Amino acid sequence: MFGLIFWTLLAGAAIPVGALLASIEHVGSRWFETELRHTIIALGGGALLSAVALVLVPDGSSSVPAWSAPLILIAGGLAFMGLDIWISRREGAGSQLVAMLADFVPEAVALGATFVVDRRAGIFLAILIALQNLPEGFNAFLELRSAEGKTRKQSHRAPRTLLLMFAGTALLGPICGLLGHLLLEPGSPVLGLLMLFAAGGILYLTFQDIAPQARLERAFAPPMGAVLGFALGLIGHLWVT
Numbered sequence: 602m603f604g605l606i607f608w609t610l611l612a613g614a615a616i617p618v619g620a621l622l623a624s625i626e627h628v629g630s631r632w633f634e635t636e637l638r639h640t641i642i643a644l645g646g647g648a649l650l651s652a653v654a655l656v657l658v659p660d661g662s663s664s665v666p667a668w669s670a671p672l673i674l675i676a677g678g679l680a681f682m683g684l685d686i687w688i689s690r691r692e693g694a695g696s697q698l699v700a701m702l703a704d705f706v707p708e709a710v711a712l713g714a715t716f717v718v719d720r721r722a723g724i725f726l727a728i729l730i731a732l733q734n735l736p737e738g739f740n741a742f743l744e745l746r747s748a749e750g751k752t753r754k755q756s757h758r759a760p761r762t763l764l765l766m767f768a769g770t771a772l773l774g775p776i777c778g779l780l781g782h783l784l785l786e787p788g789s790p791v792l793g794l795l796m797l798f799a800a801g802g803i804l805y806l807t808f809q810d811i812a813p814q815a816r817l818e819r820a821f822a823p824p825m826g827a828v829l830g831f832a833l834g835l836i837g838h839l840w841v842t
Contacts, residue, residue: 605716605782606775608727609709613774615731616701619738620767623746638739643826645736649807650827651834652729656722657711657800664793673794677801685809701737702770705730707799709774713781714792725837732830733803738767740810 622641662670681703688699708730716723745763785792 602782604720605713605723605778608716608724609712609774609778610771611774612709612712612727612730612734613705613771615734616705616738616741616770617764617767619735619740620742620764622735623739623742624764640826641739642736643824644830645733645739646807647827647830647832648729648732648834649803649830651831651838652726652733653800653803655834655838656726656729657796657803660715661793661796661800664788665790665797670793670797673797674801674804677798678805679801680798681802681805682809685805701734701741702773703802705734705770706773706777707795709777710781710785711792711795711799712774713778713783714785714789716778716782721840725840728837729834732833737806742767 619641622638658670658674661673665673684699684703708726712723712726712730715726742763781792785795
């Protein structure tokens with residue numbers, strides 16, 4: 602049980618770590634300001650794709666009827682598209698944060714259930730979730746900070762307040778992980794549904810938000826960051842199997 606709490610907390614802690622990286626400004630290096638940040642985003646995108654291809658789709662598909670797996674995957678993509686449309690029409694800040702939490706919650710529940718049957722697979726999934734949460738926390742912080750007031754007083758106070766808020770979201774990992782551990786059985790159709798639904802949402806987010814933001818003119822590190830992110834997922838997959 603302690604291992605489950607630790608790894609789910611680690612997966613959630615990547616959110617405030619990403620926000621902390623985004624809060625660093627004017628470090629005196631254009632490479633850090635631009636290329637490194639885009640590489641971090643691309644690294645998370647590669648990890649997202651590896652989570653979909655190596656964990657969520659294979660494990661989720663094995664727990665539900667074959668005919669329903671593509672439908673659940675598409676339903677996840679449509680749900681996140683609907684959420685994206687709703688947020689854009691409201692013209693409110695925090696779309697990245699809402700999408701991130703909507704994605705993280707079912708993944709953490711699935712992570713808790715995974716620990717029941719295979720601890721190493723659970724650790725692997727926790728690492729992948731952490732890798733995806735890092736750039737998502739990064740982007741969500743930048744989006745929320747840009748929506749803050751422009752007065753000097755607000756600009757000094759807002760980053761600390763936002764960082765505390767992001768730190769609080771890390772607690773969702775253990776809470777949702779314990780729920781999945783206690784309520785869901787490995788191989789159950791409900792768990793498979795959650796995995797495939799999250800996979801559809803991840804694919805939508807990857808190509809709607811992460812991949813477009815990772816591109817940078819005359820810079821070649823970000824695309825390799827995506828390759829590295831997927832390679833890290835592959836290493837974990839080979840370790841588990």
